Amino acid sequence: MSKLIKEDIDKFFIGQFEAFENSLNGESKKPLHAKRKQAIENFKSDGFPHAKNEEYKYSNIAKTFGKLFNVENLSDDNFSLSLDEATRYFIPELDAIRLVFVNGVLDNKLSDIDTLPKGVHIQVIKTAADDYAEDFEKHFNTHEIEGADNFSELNTAFTKGGVFVKIDANAVVETPIACYYFNDAKNSDVISQPRNLVIAEKNSQASLIESYVTLGENTSFTNAVTEIVVKDDCVFNYYKYQNESNQAIQVGATMVHQLGKSVFNGVTLSLNGAMLRNNLNIAIHKEHSETNMYGLYLLDGKTHVDNHTVVDHKVPNCESNEMYKGILDGQSRGVFNGKIFVRQDAQKTNAFQSNRNVVLSDDAEVDTKPQLEIWADDVQCSHGATVGQLDLDQLFYLRARGIDKQTAKSMLLNAFASDVLSNIKIEAFRTLIENKINERL
Amino acid sequence: MLSIKDLHASIEGKEILKGINLEVKPGEVHAIMGPNGSGKSTLASVLAGREDFTVDSGEITFKGNDLLELEADERAKEGVFLAFQYPIEIPGVTTTNFMKTALNKIREHKGLEPLDAVSFLSRMKEKMKLVEIDQTLLSRSLNEGFSGGEKKRNEIFQMAMLEPTLSILDETDSGLDIDALRIVANGVNKLKNEDNATIVVTHYQRLLDYIVPDFVHVLFDGKIVKTGGKELAHKLEEKGYDWIKEEAGVA
Numbered sequence: 001m002s003k004l005i006k007e008d009i010d011k012f013f014i015g016q017f018e019a020f021e022n023s024l025n026g027e028s029k030k031p032l033h034a035k036r037k038q039a040i041e042n043f044k045s046d047g048f049p050h051a052k053n054e055e056y057k058y059s060n061i062a063k064t065f066g067k068l069f070n071v072e073n074l075s076d077d078n079f080s081l082s083l084d085e086a087t088r089y090f091i092p093e094l095d096a097i098r099l100v101f102v103n104g105v106l107d108n109k110l111s112d113i114d115t116l117p118k119g120v121h122i123q124v125i126k127t128a129a130d131d132y133a134e135d136f137e138k139h140f141n142t143h144e145i146e147g148a149d150n151f152s153e154l155n156t157a158f159t160k161g162g163v164f165v166k167i168d169a170n171a172v173v174e175t176p177i178a179c180y181y182f183n184d185a186k187n188s189d190v191i192s193q194p195r196n197l198v199i200a201e202k203n204s205q206a207s208l209i210e211s212y213v214t215l216g217e218n219t220s221f222t223n224a225v226t227e228i229v230v231k232d233d234c235v236f237n238y239y240k241y242q243n244e245s246n247q248a249i250q251v252g253a254t255m256v257h258q259l260g261k262s263v264f265n266g267v268t269l270s271l272n273g274a275m276l277r278n279n280l281n282i283a284i285h286k287e288h289s290e291t292n293m294y295g296l297y298l299l300d301g302k303t304h305v306d307n308h309t310v311v312d313h314k315v316p317n318c319e320s321n322e323m324y325k326g327i328l329d330g331q332s333r334g335v336f337n338g339k340i341f342v343r344q345d346a347q348k349t350n351a352f353q354s355n356r357n358v359v360l361s362d363d364a365e366v367d368t369k370p371q372l373e374i375w376a377d378d379v380q381c382s383h384g385a386t387v388g389q390l391d392l393d394q395l396f397y398l399r400a401r402g403i404d405k406q407t408a409k410s411m412l413l414n415a416f417a418s419d420v421l422s423n424i425k426i427e428a429f430r431t432l433i434e435n436k437i438n439e440r441l
Numbered sequence: 442m443l444s445i446k447d448l449h450a451s452i453e454g455k456e457i458l459k460g461i462n463l464e465v466k467p468g469e470v471h472a473i474m475g476p477n478g479s480g481k482s483t484l485a486s487v488l489a490g491r492e493d494f495t496v497d498s499g500e501i502t503f504k505g506n507d508l509l510e511l512e513a514d515e516r517a518k519e520g521v522f523l524a525f526q527y528p529i530e531i532p533g534v535t536t537t538n539f540m541k542t543a544l545n546k547i548r549e550h551k552g553l554e555p556l557d558a559v560s561f562l563s564r565m566k567e568k569m570k571l572v573e574i575d576q577t578l579l580s581r582s583l584n585e586g587f588s589g590g591e592k593k594r595n596e597i598f599q600m601a602m603l604e605p606t607l608s609i610l611d612e613t614d615s616g617l618d619i620d621a622l623r624i625v626a627n628g629v630n631k632l633k634n635e636d637n638a639t640i641v642v643t644h645y646q647r648l649l650d651y652i653v654p655d656f657v658h659v660l661f662d663g664k665i666v667k668t669g670g671k672e673l674a675h676k677l678e679e680k681g682y683d684w685i686k687e688e689a690g691v692a
Contacts, residue, residue, distance in 0.1 A: 400523050403546050
């Protein structure tokens with residue numbers, strides 16, 4: 001197997017698209033396919049983002065893909081995931097609307113969506129494009145958003161097996177929707193490109209969890225996009241959880257279009273993978289909305305995690321809070337790039353952003369870049385980043401009371417992580433994450 | 442209980458302690474006084490096992506064991522307690538959780554079962570009264586946003602919870618108003634018994650009006666240059682430290 005360079009990768013995906021297009025019967029005239037075709041044309045312009053692209057400077061996905069991926073050993077349908085096996089990766093004790101995706105495609109047998117709570121509609125995206133044509137026309141890949149890039153274009157081009165989720169107006173959905181994405185790389189390398197559209201209608205409330213797992217020793221490449229439309233007066237909680245294999249490369253974009261008087265809470269938790277890139281792009285279109293973004297990356301080995309976030313304040317009187325924290329051991333690497341735009345009209349914006357990191361080893365690395373771009377003059381904004389080691393004075397204080405070094409270390413790191421974890425409002429999920437962290441620390 | 446012999450210690454190559462000798466027996470209160478920079482806090486830190494300091498020579502035995510062989514947490518488990526001059530703030534760890542962990546680690550070391558929630562709480566309540574500390578303070582992050590007096594009271598509260606055999610109070614009086622000083626001293630006095638001992642490190646005599654020492658040692662330039670009874674503290678208060686320096690022949 002020879003290493004692929006960017007040009008090979010571009011060619012490969014364009015070839016893949018042609019094959020994909022041939023496999024679609026009777027869709028060529030449909031609006032969804034027009035969007036796919038437009039997207040692949042957009043992708044062709046510059047192809048796979050490369051290291052010269054400023055936004056991918058610290059995360060050279062093309063290089064990692066070229067190194068780990070064997071296109072001759074590729075199969076998306078050579079899998080045999082049983083419910084028993086999948087269950088091991090479900091969040092224990094969680095009552096959820098369960099959606100299971102294998103290699104990017106919704107698997108009805110493994111999912112649990114036969115009876116849905118009132119006000120919740122879920123359908124595979126391909127058919128939903130017909131059944132919910134109006135929603136698709138309005139919201140599918142139509143909103144321009146800062147931070148979208150050629151990975152999103154590539155995902156749009158391959159739209160097929162993801163889901164469409166709609167929460168009716170005024171519905172309060174207490175059961176969270178849990179999406180488990182399995183890449184079955186037991187027999188071959190795998191590419192999966194799930195694409196979801198979630199619409200929360202006016203005054204509704206819902207929670208969405210996305211969890212990513214690669215099974216087996218082969219390489220997986222996930223290029224996911226979830227678009228979320230949060231309409232007026234909604235409360236929407238979004239969780240992303242990555243405990244991937246060492247051979248997993250992932251680019252995931254969550255694109256949020258937020259309307260008035262709404263609240264969006266996002267929590268991103270990254271524990272393992274080869275290279276994970278999270279794009280959380282949020283555009284605030286109407287006044288009096290609140291946006292909260294929390295993240296924790298707890299890394300060791302050679303895991304590389306890159307969190308790119310964009311909050312685009314387009315209108316006045318909104319508030320955004322962002323807090324990402326990292327704990328890095330081994331030869332791991334963490335990248336944070338948070339951008340806040342405050343447009344000229346967005347007076348009275350309150351926007352806060354912080355990124356704090358604890359580096360435990362000599363070989364771990366953090367690259368952090370908090371950014372503010374402010375065009376309005378009556379705003380309150382702050383941002384900051386810290387990179388440090390475990391505080392030796394704190395460690396000594398705990399030890400001076402009889403607490404051994406290992407326990408003291410774990411207590412301090414748990415405390416450091418706690419103000420991110422306290423934002424996980426689903427108890428079973430929070431317990432799982434706390435247990436994973438305790439195992440690690 | 443504690444025996445220090447010809448202790449020399451340094452930090453970053455600079456010698457701070459230059460031959461300390463000290464014997465502490467159960468039931469005794471020792472005061473260590475001295476001007477700033479004489480090595481008082483260094484001695485307290487070295488006893489507690491702070492790793493920034495290097496012990497160059499000498500020995501410390503505690504209850505018959507070589508204290509210098511033990512890590513900081515092992516010393517605490519054996520019954521050494523340091524009340525910090527500057528208690529550390531730890532966001533995200535509550536005092537309650539901290540004390541529960543510490544207490545159970547110490548109990549484990551002694552071969553005891555961990556305290557159940559009810560016994561732990563009743564013990565907390567009892568000890569809280571001793572230093573007039575409020576429950577809400579203890580459910581907050583450790584020392585975070587505490588006033589100076591609250592931090593010092595929290596140190597004595599921890600001491601009460603852990604019931605050490607040797608307590609070292611490192612300038613516990615600094616920055617305390619007279620009311621807080623009384624509360625802290627009262628707490629220490631109530632914890633005193635014939636099996637434990639206290640070392641009070643202080644610059645001023647005032648605390649010693651409340652915690653009455655059996656012995657007063659004057660530390661100067663890394664050595665104990667004078668030892669006496671509680672009247673020595675009064676003399677220092679009256680005359681300052683200069684006469685000590687002259688006596689020591691260094692001034």
